Amino acid sequence: MLTGKHLIAGDWVGNDQTFTSSPALGPSHQFSIGTPAHVAAACEAAEAAFPAYSAKTRAERAAFLNHIADEIEARGAEITEIGTQETGLPAARLEGERGRTTMQLRLFATHILQDDWLDRRHDAALPDRQPAPRPDIKLIQRPIGPVAVFGASNFPLAFSTAGGDTASALAAGCPVVVKGHSAHPGTGEIVAQAIDAAIRATGMPPGTFSLIQGGKRDVGEALVQHPLIKAVGFTGSLAGGRALFNLCAARPEPIPFFGELGSVNPMFLLPAALANRGEAIAKGWSGSLTQGAGQFCTNPGIAVVIDGPEADSFVTAAKAAVGEVGPQTMLTDGIAEAYRAGRDRIAAGKGVRVVLTTTSDHRNATPYLYEVSGADWMAEHALAEEVFGPLGLIIRVRHAAEMQDIARSLQGQLTCTLHLDDADTDLGRALMPILERKAGRVLANGFPTGVEVVDAQVHGGPYPASTNFGATSVGTLSIRRWLRPVAYQNMPAALLPEDWA
Numbered sequence: 001m002l003t004g005k006h007l008i009a010g011d012w013v014g015n016d017q018t019f020t021s022s023p024a025l026g027p028s029h030q031f032s033i034g035t036p037a038h039v040a041a042a043c044e045a046a047e048a049a050f051p052a053y054s055a056k057t058r059a060e061r062a063a064f065l066n067h068i069a070d071e072i073e074a075r076g077a078e079i080t081e082i083g084t085q086e087t088g089l090p091a092a093r094l095e096g097e098r099g100r101t102t103m104q105l106r107l108f109a110t111h112i113l114q115d116d117w118l119d120r121r122h123d124a125a126l127p128d129r130q131p132a133p134r135p136d137i138k139l140i141q142r143p144i145g146p147v148a149v150f151g152a153s154n155f156p157l158a159f160s161t162a163g164g165d166t167a168s169a170l171a172a173g174c175p176v177v178v179k180g181h182s183a184h185p186g187t188g189e190i191v192a193q194a195i196d197a198a199i200r201a202t203g204m205p206p207g208t209f210s211l212i213q214g215g216k217r218d219v220g221e222a223l224v225q226h227p228l229i230k231a232v233g234f235t236g237s238l239a240g241g242r243a244l245f246n247l248c249a250a251r252p253e254p255i256p257f258f259g260e261l262g263s264v265n266p267m268f269l270l271p272a273a274l275a276n277r278g279e280a281i282a283k284g285w286s287g288s289l290t291q292g293a294g295q296f297c298t299n300p301g302i303a304v305v306i307d308g309p310e311a312d313s314f315v316t317a318a319k320a321a322v323g324e325v326g327p328q329t330m331l332t333d334g335i336a337e338a339y340r341a342g343r344d345r346i347a348a349g350k351g352v353r354v355v356l357t358t359t360s361d362h363r364n365a366t367p368y369l370y371e372v373s374g375a376d377w378m379a380e381h382a383l384a385e386e387v388f389g390p391l392g393l394i395i396r397v398r399h400a401a402e403m404q405d406i407a408r409s410l411q412g413q414l415t416c417t418l419h420l421d422d423a424d425t426d427l428g429r430a431l432m433p434i435l436e437r438k439a440g441r442v443l444a445n446g447f448p449t450g451v452e453v454v455d456a457q458v459h460g461g462p463y464p465a466s467t468n469f470g471a472t473s474v475g476t477l478s479i480r481r482w483l484r485p486v487a488y489q490n491m492p493a494a495l496l497p498e499d500w501a
Contacts, residue, residue, distance in 0.1 A: 002082070004031045004185075006038055006213050007192045009045030010199065010206030013038065019214065021185055024088030024329050024363060031185045034215030036222035039177070045207030046146035046175035047228040052205045054143045054173035057498065062109035064202045065171060068162060069102035069109075071194035071201075082186040083156055088329030088363070093292065094157070101157040104164050104453055108171035111455075111476045117141065118499055119485065135490050140500055141483040143173035145230035148223045150244075151181035151188060152235035153331050154295045160184070161191040161211060164453070164474055165233030165258075172482035174230075175208045179223055182214030183332045189213070224248050224257070231482060234259040235297070235473065238386070238464050245467050258481050259467040260460060262386040263414035263439075265448050266302040268403060268431060269314065270424035273445075274305055278314040281419050285392070286321035288447035293328035293365045294390030295335065298415055298448040301387060304374075304406050307396040315394055319356050319369055322392065327364040335388060336363045342387030343368055349383045351376030355394065365389050374402045378409050400427050407431055412462025412469070413439040415448035438462065440472065 005014040017033040056064075072079070076098060083094045111117060118141050125136035147169040151160035158164065161178050169176050180188040192211040199208055212219060224232050224247050232248060234241050234257065241259035248257040269281060288300050303318075305311040330336040340360055346352060351372050358366035367390040374397035377383050383393065397403045410416075416439040420428045428444075435442050440461035451459050457475030460466040472478050488496060 002029055002186050002189055004029060006032055006034060007196055007211040008038060008042045009210055010196065019182065021086060022333065023085040026085035029186055031213045034212040034219040036218055038212045039219060039222040039226060042177045042210035042212060043146060043226040043228040045210060046177055049175045049205035049207030050145055053175055053208050056173070058112045060202070061171060061173065062113055064198060064204055065105045065109040065167065067198040067202050068195050069105040071197045072098065072102050072162060072191060075190055075194055079187060079190050082190060083184065086184040086186055087156055087331050089292070097155060097157045100453065101162055104158065104167045105162065107453060107476065108167045108479065111479070112171045117476070117479055120500065138488045138491065138496065138500060139485055140497060142486045142497065144482055144484050145174060146228055147174045147176050147482055148229045148232045149176055149178045150220065150234040150236060151178060153181055153183045153335065154297070156184040156187045157191065159235045161188045162195060164478060168478045169233070169482045172479050174482045177223065177229070178211045179220055180211055180213045185213050220244060221247060225251055227253065229255065231255055232257045233473065233481070236261070238262050241467065256481070257467050258471050258473065260297060260473050261464050261466060262297055262388070263461065263465045264301040264384065264386050265298055265413060265415045265417070266304060266410065267300050267417040267419060268304045268407065270418065270420040270427050271306055272421040272423035273419040274310045274314060276421055278310055279317040282314050282317035283321045284447055286318060286325070288449045289392050290322060290325045290367050290390040291449050293330050295331055295388060296449050298451060300417060300448055301391060302393050302395060304395045304397060304403055306400065306403065307398060311396055315355060315371060318392070318394070322367045322369055323356055325367050325390065327366050330363050330365045330389070333363055336365060339365055339387065339389035342389065343391055345382055346370055346387060346391065346393060350380050367391065369394065371396060374398065374406055378405065384411060404430060404434060407434040407438065410438045412465040414459065414461050414465045415439050415441045415443060417443040417446065417448055419445055440465065
């Protein structure tokens with residue numbers, strides 16, 4: 001049952017100032033507006049909890065993560081009901097996302113029982129070494145302290161309250177303060193109730209987790225600037241993320257800001273693949289481009305083809321496939337407005353030609369297709385910026401060398417994709433050194449929507465895809481964001497961290 005309150009260190013706290021949710025369908029609800037005072041209380045509680053929580057054994061933290069997953073599953077029907085109302089996403093999509101969310105929690109529970117992530121290293125003492133003895137030095141990864149997490153608009157479960165950032169931080173031994181997203185406050189609260197129940201059942205310190213509901217901009221600013229917060233996880237827009245990143249850097253004690261900020265995720269269709277499978281690729285692109293109204297950070301918004309009859313056929317097939325997709329409800333009114341603004345920006349670009357135009361209004365999104373020459377695309381920076389929604393831009397290049405020029409001119413991306421057959425190997429080999437410098441994940445003969453949660457995954461990339469090219473927000477490697485190495489020199493065994501043994 002919704003309370004409309006914040007969860008701060010085990011207490012459900014309300015206040016007189018409230019906001020009304022804006023669901024896609026069904027009833028709206030009142031929620032307390034977060035304030036800097038709520039932020040301060042949550043951060044102080046997180047710091048107070050840190051010594052005890054970080055000292056919990058890995059087995060205890062694993063049991064806690066598994067219990068959170070159990071509590072979320074127990075509230076599955078309630079989460080789906082409020083989630084579909086708030087976001088307009090189909091029940092099947094939310095149920096699948098809930099499964100991914102609980103799977104992430106259980107994955108980290110298993111991961112921390114292994115030893116690899118601790119990165120233990122030992123250089124034994126050499127007391128007889130000349131000209132000077134060498135001390136005994138042991139290294140191990142240790143949790144950094146309280147972490148701030150910002151819920152994402154497009155994934156109300158997997159990238160929000162108990163999403164990957166929260167799961168990995170809790171696994172590392174770090175308390176978490178979540179800034180809930182105002183697009184789905186009810187979903188966030190129900191998940192927070194599940195975490196609260198798990199804290200109580202497993203005896204974790206109350207300050208291990210807090211949720212502050214949406215408020216004014218000052219809440220997010222206060223959170224990233226609070227001196228007790230030691231790192232931030234963020235998934236959202238480039239403008240919003242960059243503003244918070246700058247605040248983190250400007251602190252008296254700068255802290256890492258792990259922001260996933262967006263990407264156009266270009267696909268390169270090499271000549272043989274285009275000739276042999278162009279229609280099939282076009283149909284696959286249509287499905288990926290329009291899935292979930294295109295509201296995925298891995299949405300493949302650009303397709304690069306070498307001009308000619310095969311490109312003409314690809315454009316025709318893409319138009320036919322995309323044209324079959326009807327209106328879809330977007331997550332918020334603001335996202336819908338931004339989508340239409342992005343459409344207008346692309347349509348007004350130099351040399352841009354309409355392939356498919358539709359009518360989008362209110363909170364609905366319909367797909368659009370455009371095409372442009374490689375030269376015009378490279379001459380206009382705005383054409384390389386993300387449009388969050390089901391809009392595709394086909395770039396026609398003159399030859400393989402210009403395709404490589406397009407690749408070189410890209411900003412940092414979450415993904416880049418090659419569609420290639422055996423005859424395309426030489427061009428693929430020429431593109432790979434370029435693309436692996438541009439993206440965190442490079443795909444062959446697939447589509448980037450859908451990020452597998454596994455050990456080997458990277459969801460990140462060079463700026464502006466993310467603010468830290470060495471990090472990932474998906475997969476077990478993401479735990480490294482909340483750890484730092486500590487070396488212990490000549491330390492008695494009794495004083496070493498328990499995980500050293």
